[in-house]
Amino acid sequence: MTAGRAGLGRRVACFRSIARPRMTQQRLADRAGVALGTIRKIERGERAASPRMLETLADALGVDVPRLLGDATATCAVRDALPAISDAIAVYDIPTDGPVRPLSRLAGDVQQCTAWRLAAQYKRVAHAAPDLVPELARALHQADEADIEQVAALLVSAYRSVDATAYKYGARDLSARLIELMRWAAARCSDPLVAATVAYVRTEIFFAARAHRAGLAALETAIDRAPAPTGPATAAARGALHMRAAVIAARAGDATAARVHLAEAERLTEHAPEGLYGGTAFGPDSVRVHRVAVAVSLGGDHVGEALAAAHAWKPPTDMPAERRSGFYIELARAQLWAGRPGYAFESLTAARRIAPLHTREHPWVRHDVATLRRLRRGAAPALTAFAEWCHAV
Incomplete structure (x- = not known):
């Protein structure tokens, strides 16, 4: 048995173990279209995998070939x-x-x-x-x-x-x-709705620069310029701006402004049921997701508010995957801060299952997974595999 074969076998077994629903060796063999004995030999490090076999296994496991090979710099x-x-x-x-x-x-x-x-x-x-x-x-x-x-x-x-x-x-x-x-x-x-969309997206610049107060000012100006909420589309445009203003106000440490904007967004859901408006999801469920994000952004004593908002609730499956995965990433951070590492890892796993690319590239995910590994010495194979997958090691 070579070290390379052993490492590949260990990673195949780890990725198989964290798949949801849990994947047996037989199920992996069926999905990959290979014999069960082949899977067993690869996992034991007794057999090498050809490039074609690596691609087949990666597709069956839902990972990239470089991750299967353990290449963090790929x-x-x-x-x-x-x-x-x-x-x-x-x-x-x-x-x-x-x-x-x-x-x-x-x-x-x-x-x-x-x-x-x-x-x-x-x-x-x-x-x-x-x-x-x-x-x-x-x-x-x-x-x-x-x-x-x-x-x-x-x-x-x-x-x-x-x-x-x-x-x-x-x-x-x-x-x-x-x-x-x-x-x-x-x-x-x-079209003023197009201008509102641009203002919504432009906030990324302020998030990246950590210029939260300037970003809040820009959003409040955009809200003032947005069309009156005379129907679902216009109500959603203003509501989306209020949702984003609530988050950036929370990042600025302005809890009062965050609550005001969140309340305005919630009020506007009375005129705009959950749905997509100009490429942006808005409605009662989206506001609830942002309620968790606001509490996490405020941090400290507000973490309990995030847990309360998420208690016994999940984003509906028809909500965009990017937003649903974001909800679980935010929730994981709150759970980690609240001393619930097991729940935090479950939330991160849910985020990965919903939107793998979004989850893997999210800086919070890498930071929180690294923290989980420090807290859990002798980390379980599933957590180690997750850390390798998201470049946290």
Whole structure:
């Protein structure tokens, strides 16, 4: 038995043990389409795995091949795509020559990217962006006056999906550029709901810079400019801004402002049932998720409020995966602070199950998993495997 084979076998067994529902050796063999004896020999370190076998096992376990090999420095498909995305947005005002499909097809592709963003399928967004974004720029450059606003709104949505991908993977400068391009495109669209969306996303810049009070001021200005809540769409636009203002106020340590904005968001749910509005989830369940986020952001004595808000409640399965996983990441932090490490790990596992890419790249996850390992000396294989998966070791 070689050390390499032993390490691979140990990781296969660990990833199998933390799968939900729990995966037996037989189930792994069935999903991978190989003999049970093969799985047993690989886990015991008695058999090497060919490149094709590694890909098969990784797909069956729902992990990347580099993680299965224990390569913490392996390149990431999303990060590999970031230079191409940067090149694609550089020509926003002087688009390259090329075809432009009908608006209906462009709108379908933008809608698909939005769905991928909400489902935390960042690899798919990163793969599509280098072609889609320049084509939208060409469409805007060539558009008749009657179509300019529609194309501009599509470009804002596309930039938003790409920005979410860049932001989640730590490309803060690229994210800031994309947000400025959202603002540039939104200026060519008279729809105030588009402007509200841009203001909502722009808050990422303030979060990244820890300029929380400036971010709160920017959001409050956006709320003042947002259209009156005369229907579900306008109520949701204002409500989403209030939700985000509540979180950034909490990060600024302003509990009073956080509660005021959260209360306003909750009031607006009376006019906007849970759903997607302009690519943003809003409604009673989303406000409850943000109630947990606000309490965690305030920290200290407010941790109990997060646990109370999450008690005996789970985000509905039709809520976007990105937001549901975010809820469990926030809850895990509250549980860890409250001295409940076992529950915290369960919440992190739930977040991973819902949105693996979002969970793995979240800095809080890495920090909290590292803390769990320090608290639990002689950590269980499942926690060790999780730590390897999210680069916490």
